[in-house]
Amino acid sequence: MPSSLSGTGHNGFEKADLHIHTKCSDGLFSPEEIVEKAAAAGLKAISITDHDSVAGIDKAKPSAIEKGIELITGAEMSSAYKGYDIHVLGYFFDYEQSALKQYLDHCRLQRTERAERMVGKLAKMGVKIGIEQIILKAQNGSVGRPHIAAVLQDGGYVKSFSEAFSRYLGAHSPAYVKSIETHPAEVIKLINEASGLSFLAHPAQSVSDEILKQLITFGLDGIEIIHPSHDSYKQNYYREIANEYFLLFSGGSDFHGLKDREDEIFGKLTIPMDWVTKMKSRLVKA
Template structure:
Protein backbone atom coordinates (compact mmCIF):
# COMPACT_ATOMS: atom_id res chain seq x y z
CA UNK A 1 0.00 0.00 0.00
CA UNK A 2 1.37 3.45 -0.95
CA UNK A 3 2.29 5.77 1.90
CA UNK A 4 1.94 9.53 1.44
CA UNK A 5 3.11 12.64 3.28
CA UNK A 6 2.92 16.44 3.14
CA UNK A 7 6.02 18.49 3.97
CA UNK A 8 4.60 22.01 3.57
CA UNK A 9 1.68 22.84 5.85
CA UNK A 10 0.49 25.99 7.67
CA UNK A 11 -1.50 26.43 10.87
CA UNK A 12 -3.04 29.28 12.85
CA UNK A 13 0.46 29.97 14.15
CA UNK A 14 0.91 31.85 10.86
CA UNK A 15 -1.73 32.22 8.15
CA UNK A 16 -3.52 28.87 8.15
CA UNK A 17 -7.02 28.34 9.54
CA UNK A 18 -6.49 24.99 11.32
CA UNK A 19 -4.80 24.86 14.71
CA UNK A 20 -1.69 22.68 14.86
CA UNK A 21 -3.67 19.96 16.65
CA UNK A 22 -6.47 20.15 14.07
CA UNK A 23 -3.91 19.77 11.28
CA UNK A 24 -2.53 16.61 12.84
CA UNK A 25 -6.04 15.20 13.31
CA UNK A 26 -6.89 16.02 9.68
CA UNK A 27 -3.66 14.43 8.45
CA UNK A 28 -4.46 11.28 10.40
CA UNK A 29 -8.02 11.23 9.01
CA UNK A 30 -6.67 11.75 5.50
CA UNK A 31 -4.36 8.77 5.88
CA UNK A 32 -1.05 10.63 5.73
CA UNK A 33 1.88 9.11 7.56
CA UNK A 34 3.77 12.35 8.16
CA UNK A 35 3.46 16.12 7.84
CA UNK A 36 5.86 19.01 8.37
CA UNK A 37 4.52 22.09 10.11
CA UNK A 38 6.15 24.98 8.24
CA UNK A 39 4.47 28.16 9.44
CA UNK A 40 5.69 31.46 8.01
CA UNK A 41 8.55 32.84 10.13
CA UNK A 42 7.16 31.02 13.18
CA UNK A 43 7.73 27.91 15.28
CA UNK A 44 4.99 28.71 17.78
CA UNK A 45 2.72 25.83 16.73
CA UNK A 46 5.28 23.04 16.83
CA UNK A 47 4.90 22.07 20.50
CA UNK A 48 1.14 21.65 20.14
CA UNK A 49 1.57 19.73 16.89
CA UNK A 50 4.10 17.34 18.42
CA UNK A 51 1.80 16.53 21.32
CA UNK A 52 -1.11 15.89 18.95
CA UNK A 53 1.11 13.79 16.68
CA UNK A 54 2.03 11.60 19.63
CA UNK A 55 -1.67 10.97 20.32
CA UNK A 56 -2.44 10.11 16.69
CA UNK A 57 0.84 8.24 16.09
CA UNK A 58 1.64 10.56 13.19
CA UNK A 59 5.17 11.58 12.22
CA UNK A 60 5.55 15.34 12.74
CA UNK A 61 8.57 17.16 11.31
CA UNK A 62 9.35 20.51 12.99
CA UNK A 63 9.82 23.18 10.35
CA UNK A 64 9.37 26.80 9.34
CA UNK A 65 9.15 28.82 6.13
CA UNK A 66 11.28 31.95 5.81
CA UNK A 67 10.09 34.87 3.70
CA UNK A 68 13.18 36.33 2.04
CA UNK A 69 14.05 38.70 -0.78
CA UNK A 70 16.26 38.15 -3.80
CA UNK A 71 16.69 40.89 -6.43
CA UNK A 72 13.28 42.37 -5.62
CA UNK A 73 11.43 39.02 -5.61
CA UNK A 74 9.96 37.38 -2.52
CA UNK A 75 11.55 33.94 -2.20
CA UNK A 76 10.60 31.36 0.41
CA UNK A 77 12.95 28.87 2.04
CA UNK A 78 11.59 25.94 4.04
CA UNK A 79 13.55 24.44 6.92
CA UNK A 80 12.82 20.87 8.00
CA UNK A 81 14.02 19.06 11.13
CA UNK A 82 14.91 22.34 12.78
CA UNK A 83 15.65 22.69 16.49
CA UNK A 84 12.65 24.93 17.12
CA UNK A 85 14.11 26.04 20.47
CA UNK A 86 17.39 27.24 18.96
CA UNK A 87 18.07 30.74 20.32
CA UNK A 88 19.52 32.25 17.13
CA UNK A 89 16.47 31.02 15.24
CA UNK A 90 13.88 32.14 17.78
CA UNK A 91 15.56 35.55 18.17
CA UNK A 92 15.45 36.11 14.40
CA UNK A 93 11.82 34.99 14.19
CA UNK A 94 10.93 37.34 17.03
CA UNK A 95 12.53 40.19 15.09
CA UNK A 96 10.52 39.21 12.01
CA UNK A 97 7.36 39.31 14.09
CA UNK A 98 8.18 42.81 15.36
CA UNK A 99 8.76 44.02 11.79
CA UNK A 100 5.52 42.38 10.67
CA UNK A 101 3.49 43.94 13.48
CA UNK A 102 4.65 47.45 12.56
CA UNK A 103 3.94 46.73 8.91
CA UNK A 104 0.43 45.45 9.64
CA UNK A 105 -0.34 48.56 11.69
CA UNK A 106 0.70 50.78 8.77
CA UNK A 107 -1.40 48.79 6.28
CA UNK A 108 -4.43 49.00 8.58
CA UNK A 109 -4.03 52.79 8.72
CA UNK A 110 -3.88 52.97 4.92
CA UNK A 111 -6.99 50.79 4.65
CA UNK A 112 -8.78 53.14 7.05
CA UNK A 113 -7.86 56.01 4.73
CA UNK A 114 -9.53 54.01 1.93
CA UNK A 115 -12.72 53.95 3.99
CA UNK A 116 -12.55 50.46 5.49
CA UNK A 117 -13.75 49.78 9.02
CA UNK A 118 -10.77 47.97 10.52
CA UNK A 119 -8.39 48.47 13.46
CA UNK A 120 -5.35 46.58 14.59
CA UNK A 121 -7.21 45.62 17.77
CA UNK A 122 -9.96 44.13 15.59
CA UNK A 123 -7.36 41.80 14.08
CA UNK A 124 -5.90 40.85 17.45
CA UNK A 125 -9.34 40.00 18.84
CA UNK A 126 -10.45 38.10 15.74
CA UNK A 127 -7.21 36.11 15.35
CA UNK A 128 -5.81 35.61 18.87
CA UNK A 129 -2.45 33.89 19.31
CA UNK A 130 -1.65 34.16 15.59
CA UNK A 131 1.28 35.64 13.73
CA UNK A 132 -0.79 38.23 11.87
CA UNK A 133 -0.18 38.45 8.13
CA UNK A 134 -1.79 40.07 5.09
CA UNK A 135 -3.97 36.96 4.81
CA UNK A 136 -5.57 37.78 8.17
CA UNK A 137 -6.28 41.36 7.07
CA UNK A 138 -7.88 40.09 3.86
CA UNK A 139 -9.94 37.48 5.72
CA UNK A 140 -11.21 40.07 8.20
CA UNK A 141 -12.39 42.39 5.42
CA UNK A 142 -14.00 39.47 3.61
CA UNK A 143 -15.68 38.03 6.72
CA UNK A 144 -17.07 41.44 7.65
CA UNK A 145 -18.53 41.76 4.13
CA UNK A 146 -16.54 44.88 3.27
CA UNK A 147 -15.24 43.21 0.11
CA UNK A 148 -16.53 40.42 -2.09
CA UNK A 149 -13.55 38.11 -1.64
CA UNK A 150 -10.11 37.67 -0.10
CA UNK A 151 -8.53 37.90 -3.54
CA UNK A 152 -10.10 41.33 -4.06
CA UNK A 153 -8.24 42.67 -1.01
CA UNK A 154 -4.93 41.47 -2.41
CA UNK A 155 -5.64 42.49 -6.00
CA UNK A 156 -6.75 46.02 -5.16
CA UNK A 157 -5.25 46.97 -1.81
CA UNK A 158 -2.54 44.95 -0.06
CA UNK A 159 -0.94 42.87 -2.82
CA UNK A 160 2.65 43.73 -3.74
CA UNK A 161 2.75 47.27 -5.13
CA UNK A 162 -0.90 48.08 -4.34
CA UNK A 163 -1.82 51.37 -2.70
CA UNK A 164 -2.15 50.01 0.86
CA UNK A 165 0.85 47.70 0.63
CA UNK A 166 3.77 48.27 3.00
CA UNK A 167 7.08 46.51 2.45
CA UNK A 168 9.12 45.05 5.28
CA UNK A 169 12.81 44.25 5.76
CA UNK A 170 13.67 40.76 4.60
CA UNK A 171 16.67 38.49 4.85
CA UNK A 172 18.14 36.95 1.73
CA UNK A 173 17.51 33.30 0.84
CA UNK A 174 21.17 32.66 1.63
CA UNK A 175 20.71 34.12 5.13
CA UNK A 176 17.70 31.83 5.64
CA UNK A 177 19.77 28.78 4.65
CA UNK A 178 22.40 29.78 7.22
CA UNK A 179 19.79 30.24 9.97
CA UNK A 180 18.20 26.87 9.20
CA UNK A 181 21.59 25.17 9.36
CA UNK A 182 22.41 26.92 12.65
CA UNK A 183 19.21 25.40 14.01
CA UNK A 184 20.27 21.94 12.83
CA UNK A 185 17.79 21.85 9.95
CA UNK A 186 17.76 21.00 6.27
CA UNK A 187 16.99 23.89 3.88
CA UNK A 188 14.83 23.72 0.74
CA UNK A 189 13.94 26.29 -1.89
CA UNK A 190 10.14 26.39 -1.64
CA UNK A 191 7.77 26.24 -4.66
CA UNK A 192 10.11 27.50 -7.43
CA UNK A 193 7.17 27.44 -9.87
CA UNK A 194 5.70 30.52 -8.18
CA UNK A 195 8.60 32.87 -8.84
CA UNK A 196 8.02 33.26 -12.58
CA UNK A 197 11.74 33.07 -13.24
CA UNK A 198 13.15 31.98 -16.56
CA UNK A 199 15.77 29.25 -16.62
CA UNK A 200 18.68 31.67 -16.54
CA UNK A 201 17.29 33.59 -13.55
CA UNK A 202 16.47 30.43 -11.62
CA UNK A 203 19.86 28.83 -12.18
CA UNK A 204 21.62 32.07 -11.24
CA UNK A 205 19.77 32.07 -7.91
CA UNK A 206 20.43 28.36 -7.41
CA UNK A 207 24.14 28.94 -8.06
CA UNK A 208 24.19 31.37 -5.13
CA UNK A 209 22.01 29.16 -2.95
CA UNK A 210 24.17 26.13 -3.67
CA UNK A 211 27.18 28.16 -2.59
CA UNK A 212 25.37 28.96 0.65
CA UNK A 213 24.69 25.28 1.27
CA UNK A 214 21.07 24.88 0.14
CA UNK A 215 20.19 21.23 0.65
CA UNK A 216 17.24 20.74 -1.66
CA UNK A 217 14.36 21.90 -3.84
CA UNK A 218 10.64 21.53 -3.25
CA UNK A 219 10.13 19.80 -6.57
CA UNK A 220 6.73 18.22 -5.85
CA UNK A 221 4.15 20.97 -5.31
CA UNK A 222 0.46 21.75 -5.70
CA UNK A 223 0.82 24.46 -8.35
CA UNK A 224 3.36 22.79 -10.62
CA UNK A 225 2.31 22.74 -14.25
CA UNK A 226 3.43 20.84 -17.31
CA UNK A 227 7.01 19.66 -16.93
CA UNK A 228 7.70 21.69 -13.75
CA UNK A 229 8.18 18.68 -11.47
CA UNK A 230 10.46 16.94 -13.94
CA UNK A 231 12.47 20.12 -14.49
CA UNK A 232 12.89 20.85 -10.77
CA UNK A 233 13.96 17.28 -10.08
CA UNK A 234 16.54 17.60 -12.86
CA UNK A 235 17.83 20.84 -11.33
CA UNK A 236 18.10 19.16 -7.92
CA UNK A 237 20.12 16.36 -9.51
CA UNK A 238 22.34 18.87 -11.32
CA UNK A 239 23.15 20.64 -8.05
CA UNK A 240 23.45 17.36 -6.10
CA UNK A 241 20.51 18.33 -3.94
CA UNK A 242 17.63 16.31 -2.51
CA UNK A 243 13.95 16.97 -3.17
CA UNK A 244 10.97 17.71 -0.98
CA UNK A 245 7.25 18.04 -1.62
CA UNK A 246 4.24 19.73 -0.11
CA UNK A 247 0.76 21.01 -0.70
CA UNK A 248 1.22 24.45 0.95
CA UNK A 249 -2.05 23.80 2.79
CA UNK A 250 -3.57 26.88 4.50
CA UNK A 251 -7.08 25.61 5.29
CA UNK A 252 -9.92 27.87 4.14
CA UNK A 253 -7.46 30.69 3.34
CA UNK A 254 -6.60 28.61 0.25
CA UNK A 255 -9.72 26.44 -0.13
CA UNK A 256 -8.56 25.06 -3.47
CA UNK A 257 -5.53 23.40 -1.80
CA UNK A 258 -6.26 20.22 0.16
CA UNK A 259 -3.98 18.67 2.75
CA UNK A 260 -1.84 15.98 1.16
CA UNK A 261 -3.42 16.16 -2.29
CA UNK A 262 -3.15 19.85 -3.22
CA UNK A 263 -5.49 20.54 -6.11
CA UNK A 264 -6.50 16.89 -6.22
CA UNK A 265 -3.72 15.02 -7.94
CA UNK A 266 -0.72 15.68 -5.68
CA UNK A 267 0.98 12.58 -4.31
CA UNK A 268 4.13 12.83 -2.20
CA UNK A 269 5.50 9.37 -1.48
CA UNK A 270 6.99 8.52 1.90
CA UNK A 271 10.31 7.62 0.25
CA UNK A 272 10.93 11.35 -0.24
CA UNK A 273 10.91 11.77 3.54
CA UNK A 274 13.09 8.68 3.97
CA UNK A 275 15.69 10.26 1.66
CA UNK A 276 15.53 13.54 3.61
CA UNK A 277 15.99 11.71 6.92
CA UNK A 278 18.98 9.78 5.60
CA UNK A 279 20.53 13.00 4.27
CA UNK A 280 19.80 14.90 7.48
CA UNK A 281 21.43 12.24 9.64
CA UNK A 282 24.57 12.30 7.49
CA UNK A 283 24.81 16.10 7.70
CA UNK A 284 24.40 16.29 11.49
Protein backbone atom coordinates in the same frame (compact mmCIF):
# COMPACT_ATOMS: atom_id res chain seq x y z
CA MET B 1 15.64 17.48 21.42
CA PRO B 2 14.44 15.08 18.69
CA SER B 3 13.28 16.85 15.54
CA SER B 4 10.86 14.14 14.48
CA LEU B 5 8.58 11.85 16.43
CA SER B 6 6.87 8.54 16.19
CA GLY B 7 8.78 6.97 13.30
CA THR B 8 6.88 4.89 10.77
CA GLY B 9 7.82 2.74 7.79
CA HIS B 10 9.58 4.31 4.84
CA ASN B 11 8.54 2.53 1.66
CA GLY B 12 7.58 4.50 -1.42
CA PHE B 13 3.85 3.82 -1.07
CA GLU B 14 3.60 5.78 2.15
CA LYS B 15 2.96 9.49 1.85
CA ALA B 16 4.01 12.70 3.54
CA ASP B 17 2.98 16.37 3.30
CA LEU B 18 5.75 18.75 4.32
CA HIS B 19 4.04 22.08 3.66
CA ILE B 20 1.04 22.79 5.91
CA HIS B 21 -0.12 25.99 7.64
CA THR B 22 -2.19 26.31 10.81
CA LYS B 23 -3.84 29.04 12.89
CA CYS B 24 -0.36 29.78 14.27
CA SER B 25 0.22 31.73 11.04
CA ASP B 26 -2.36 32.13 8.28
CA GLY B 27 -4.15 28.77 8.21
CA LEU B 28 -7.75 28.04 9.18
CA PHE B 29 -7.21 24.94 11.32
CA SER B 30 -5.47 24.39 14.66
CA PRO B 31 -2.34 22.18 14.77
CA GLU B 32 -4.40 19.47 16.50
CA GLU B 33 -7.04 19.60 13.74
CA ILE B 34 -4.31 19.30 11.09
CA VAL B 35 -3.05 16.09 12.74
CA GLU B 36 -6.63 14.72 12.72
CA LYS B 37 -6.95 15.56 9.02
CA ALA B 38 -3.57 13.97 8.28
CA ALA B 39 -4.58 10.78 10.06
CA ALA B 40 -7.88 10.66 8.16
CA ALA B 41 -5.97 11.14 4.88
CA GLY B 42 -3.59 8.28 5.71
CA LEU B 43 -0.44 10.43 5.84
CA LYS B 44 2.58 8.87 7.54
CA ALA B 45 4.47 12.13 8.12
CA ILE B 46 3.69 15.83 8.12
CA SER B 47 5.49 19.09 8.72
CA ILE B 48 3.66 22.12 10.05
CA THR B 49 5.41 24.99 8.25
CA ASP B 50 3.83 28.15 9.59
CA HIS B 51 5.20 31.49 8.38
CA ASP B 52 8.11 32.58 10.59
CA SER B 53 6.66 30.61 13.49
CA VAL B 54 7.20 27.30 15.30
CA ALA B 55 4.31 27.82 17.73
CA GLY B 56 2.26 24.97 16.23
CA ILE B 57 4.85 22.25 16.77
CA ASP B 58 4.38 21.64 20.51
CA LYS B 59 0.61 21.91 20.08
CA ALA B 60 0.60 19.18 17.42
CA LYS B 61 3.04 16.80 19.15
CA PRO B 62 0.72 14.92 21.57
CA SER B 63 -1.91 14.13 18.93
CA ALA B 64 0.80 13.19 16.36
CA ILE B 65 2.25 10.67 18.82
CA GLU B 66 -1.22 9.35 19.60
CA LYS B 67 -2.07 8.93 15.89
CA GLY B 68 1.32 7.44 14.97
CA ILE B 69 2.14 10.27 12.58
CA GLU B 70 5.72 11.45 12.26
CA LEU B 71 5.83 15.18 12.99
CA ILE B 72 8.83 16.81 11.32
CA THR B 73 9.92 20.15 12.74
CA GLY B 74 9.27 22.86 10.14
CA ALA B 75 8.77 26.54 9.33
CA GLU B 76 8.38 28.65 6.21
CA MET B 77 10.78 31.53 6.70
CA SER B 78 10.56 34.84 4.85
CA SER B 79 13.43 36.55 3.09
CA ALA B 80 14.03 38.90 0.16
CA TYR B 81 16.58 38.96 -2.65
CA LYS B 82 16.87 41.30 -5.66
CA GLY B 83 13.24 42.38 -5.36
CA TYR B 84 11.87 38.84 -4.93
CA ASP B 85 10.11 37.54 -1.81
CA ILE B 86 11.96 34.30 -1.14
CA HIS B 87 10.41 31.69 1.15
CA VAL B 88 12.76 29.12 2.65
CA LEU B 89 11.32 25.96 4.18
CA GLY B 90 13.35 24.70 7.14
CA TYR B 91 13.06 21.08 8.35
CA PHE B 92 14.46 18.94 11.18
CA PHE B 93 16.03 21.95 12.94
CA ASP B 94 16.29 22.39 16.70
CA TYR B 95 13.48 24.90 17.19
CA GLU B 96 14.63 25.68 20.73
CA GLN B 97 18.04 26.89 19.56
CA SER B 98 18.41 30.43 20.91
CA ALA B 99 19.56 32.26 17.74
CA LEU B 100 16.68 30.79 15.75
CA LYS B 101 14.16 31.59 18.49
CA GLN B 102 15.39 35.19 18.69
CA TYR B 103 15.16 35.56 14.93
CA LEU B 104 11.57 34.23 14.82
CA ASP B 105 10.59 36.62 17.65
CA HIS B 106 12.10 39.45 15.58
CA CYS B 107 10.05 38.30 12.53
CA ARG B 108 6.88 38.28 14.59
CA LEU B 109 7.42 41.94 15.56
CA GLN B 110 8.27 42.84 11.97
CA ARG B 111 5.10 41.18 10.70
CA THR B 112 2.96 43.18 13.15
CA GLU B 113 4.73 46.43 12.18
CA ARG B 114 4.16 45.60 8.51
CA ALA B 115 0.45 45.10 9.19
CA GLU B 116 0.32 48.47 11.01
CA ARG B 117 1.85 50.19 7.97
CA MET B 118 -0.68 48.53 5.67
CA VAL B 119 -3.52 49.65 7.96
CA GLY B 120 -2.11 53.21 7.67
CA LYS B 121 -2.09 53.01 3.87
CA LEU B 122 -5.64 51.63 3.82
CA ALA B 123 -6.82 54.48 6.11
CA LYS B 124 -5.51 57.04 3.58
CA MET B 125 -7.69 55.31 0.99
CA GLY B 126 -10.74 55.63 3.24
CA VAL B 127 -10.66 51.99 4.34
CA LYS B 128 -10.83 52.08 8.13
CA ILE B 129 -9.79 48.92 9.94
CA GLY B 130 -7.87 48.53 13.20
CA ILE B 131 -4.65 46.67 13.92
CA GLU B 132 -6.37 45.19 17.01
CA GLN B 133 -8.89 43.42 14.76
CA ILE B 134 -6.04 41.93 12.71
CA ILE B 135 -4.12 40.71 15.77
CA LEU B 136 -7.33 39.19 17.10
CA LYS B 137 -7.90 37.46 13.75
CA ALA B 138 -4.36 36.04 13.94
CA GLN B 139 -5.18 34.61 17.40
CA ASN B 140 -1.78 35.69 18.72
CA GLY B 141 -0.12 33.85 15.84
CA SER B 142 2.16 35.16 13.12
CA VAL B 143 0.33 38.13 11.50
CA GLY B 144 0.02 38.03 7.71
CA ARG B 145 -1.89 39.54 4.80
CA PRO B 146 -4.62 36.85 4.93
CA HIS B 147 -5.58 38.19 8.38
CA ILE B 148 -5.91 41.71 6.94
CA ALA B 149 -7.94 40.29 4.05
CA ALA B 150 -10.28 38.56 6.52
CA VAL B 151 -10.84 41.84 8.42
CA LEU B 152 -11.52 43.67 5.12
CA GLN B 153 -14.07 41.01 4.27
CA ASP B 154 -15.68 41.23 7.74
CA GLY B 155 -15.94 45.01 7.30
CA GLY B 156 -17.67 44.64 3.94
CA TYR B 157 -14.84 46.38 2.05
CA VAL B 158 -14.32 43.34 -0.18
CA LYS B 159 -16.40 40.28 -1.05
CA SER B 160 -13.55 37.75 -1.12
CA PHE B 161 -9.92 37.09 -0.24
CA SER B 162 -8.93 37.34 -3.89
CA GLU B 163 -10.57 40.78 -4.16
CA ALA B 164 -8.72 41.93 -1.01
CA PHE B 165 -5.41 40.94 -2.61
CA SER B 166 -6.13 42.31 -6.09
CA ARG B 167 -7.51 45.64 -4.84
CA TYR B 168 -5.41 46.34 -1.78
CA LEU B 169 -2.85 43.78 -0.55
CA GLY B 170 -1.16 42.13 -3.55
CA ALA B 171 2.47 42.91 -4.43
CA HIS B 172 1.42 45.56 -6.98
CA SER B 173 -1.56 46.91 -5.04
CA PRO B 174 -1.74 50.30 -3.27
CA ALA B 175 -1.68 49.16 0.37
CA TYR B 176 1.14 46.64 -0.10
CA VAL B 177 4.18 46.85 2.15
CA LYS B 178 7.23 44.67 1.55
CA SER B 179 7.69 41.58 3.70
CA ILE B 180 10.70 40.66 5.84
CA GLU B 181 13.84 41.74 4.01
CA THR B 182 16.39 39.33 5.52
CA HIS B 183 18.87 37.98 2.96
CA PRO B 184 18.10 34.31 2.13
CA ALA B 185 21.74 33.34 2.83
CA GLU B 186 21.18 34.48 6.44
CA VAL B 187 18.01 32.39 6.78
CA ILE B 188 19.75 29.32 5.28
CA LYS B 189 22.65 29.82 7.72
CA LEU B 190 20.27 30.06 10.72
CA ILE B 191 18.55 26.80 9.73
CA ASN B 192 21.90 25.12 9.14
CA GLU B 193 23.30 26.27 12.50
CA ALA B 194 20.20 24.84 14.19
CA SER B 195 21.07 21.45 12.58
CA GLY B 196 18.30 21.66 9.98
CA LEU B 197 17.83 21.44 6.21
CA SER B 198 16.77 24.35 3.99
CA PHE B 199 14.57 24.11 0.88
CA LEU B 200 13.39 26.76 -1.56
CA ALA B 201 9.58 26.92 -1.43
CA HIS B 202 7.45 26.95 -4.63
CA PRO B 203 10.17 28.20 -7.05
CA ALA B 204 7.74 28.48 -9.98
CA GLN B 205 5.69 30.95 -7.96
CA SER B 206 8.52 33.09 -6.71
CA VAL B 207 11.79 33.10 -8.67
CA SER B 208 13.39 33.19 -12.10
CA ASP B 209 15.86 30.48 -13.11
CA GLU B 210 18.74 32.93 -12.76
CA ILE B 211 17.75 33.79 -9.17
CA LEU B 212 17.20 30.09 -8.37
CA LYS B 213 20.77 29.27 -9.44
CA GLN B 214 22.08 32.13 -7.25
CA LEU B 215 20.06 30.88 -4.27
CA ILE B 216 21.57 27.40 -4.69
CA THR B 217 25.03 28.95 -4.21
CA PHE B 218 23.92 30.21 -0.77
CA GLY B 219 23.78 26.61 0.48
CA LEU B 220 20.23 25.33 -0.06
CA ASP B 221 19.82 21.64 0.74
CA GLY B 222 16.88 21.14 -1.58
CA ILE B 223 14.00 22.38 -3.71
CA GLU B 224 10.25 22.01 -3.20
CA ILE B 225 9.21 19.90 -6.19
CA ILE B 226 5.57 19.08 -5.37
CA HIS B 227 3.39 22.17 -4.87
CA PRO B 228 -0.09 23.29 -6.09
CA SER B 229 1.58 25.84 -8.41
CA HIS B 230 3.75 23.15 -10.07
CA ASP B 231 2.22 21.14 -12.91
CA SER B 232 3.92 17.90 -14.01
CA TYR B 233 6.20 19.81 -16.42
CA LYS B 234 7.42 22.11 -13.61
CA GLN B 235 7.83 19.19 -11.21
CA ASN B 236 10.10 17.42 -13.70
CA TYR B 237 11.93 20.65 -14.50
CA TYR B 238 12.79 21.40 -10.85
CA ARG B 239 13.61 17.75 -10.22
CA GLU B 240 16.22 17.95 -13.00
CA ILE B 241 17.73 21.13 -11.50
CA ALA B 242 17.81 19.49 -8.05
CA ASN B 243 19.56 16.43 -9.49
CA GLU B 244 22.06 18.60 -11.37
CA TYR B 245 23.14 20.28 -8.10
CA PHE B 246 22.80 17.15 -5.88
CA LEU B 247 19.91 18.70 -3.97
CA LEU B 248 17.12 16.96 -2.05
CA PHE B 249 13.43 16.95 -3.04
CA SER B 250 10.53 18.08 -0.86
CA GLY B 251 6.92 19.08 -1.33
CA GLY B 252 3.39 19.27 -0.05
CA SER B 253 -0.03 20.82 -0.37
CA ASP B 254 0.76 24.32 1.03
CA PHE B 255 -2.56 23.79 2.79
CA HIS B 256 -4.17 26.76 4.52
CA GLY B 257 -7.81 25.61 4.43
CA LEU B 258 -8.92 29.04 3.22
CA LYS B 259 -9.63 28.54 -0.48
CA ASP B 260 -12.45 26.65 -2.15
CA ARG B 261 -11.68 22.98 -2.78
CA GLU B 262 -8.46 23.04 -0.71
CA ASP B 263 -9.98 20.41 1.56
CA GLU B 264 -10.41 18.13 -1.44
CA ILE B 265 -6.69 18.13 -2.26
CA PHE B 266 -5.47 17.59 1.30
CA GLY B 267 -3.83 14.18 1.43
CA LYS B 268 -3.57 14.00 -2.38
CA LEU B 269 -0.71 16.44 -3.05
CA THR B 270 1.98 14.45 -1.25
CA ILE B 271 5.54 13.18 -1.49
CA PRO B 272 6.76 9.58 -1.06
CA MET B 273 8.28 8.70 2.31
CA ASP B 274 11.58 7.78 0.67
CA TRP B 275 12.14 11.52 0.04
CA VAL B 276 11.90 11.98 3.83
CA THR B 277 14.36 9.11 4.33
CA LYS B 278 16.84 10.79 1.99
CA MET B 279 16.48 14.05 3.93
CA LYS B 280 17.30 12.19 7.15
CA SER B 281 20.35 10.55 5.62
CA ARG B 282 21.65 14.02 4.67
CA LEU B 283 21.21 15.01 8.33
CA VAL B 284 23.30 12.07 9.51
CA LYS B 285 26.13 13.09 7.19
CA ALA B 286 26.05 16.73 8.29
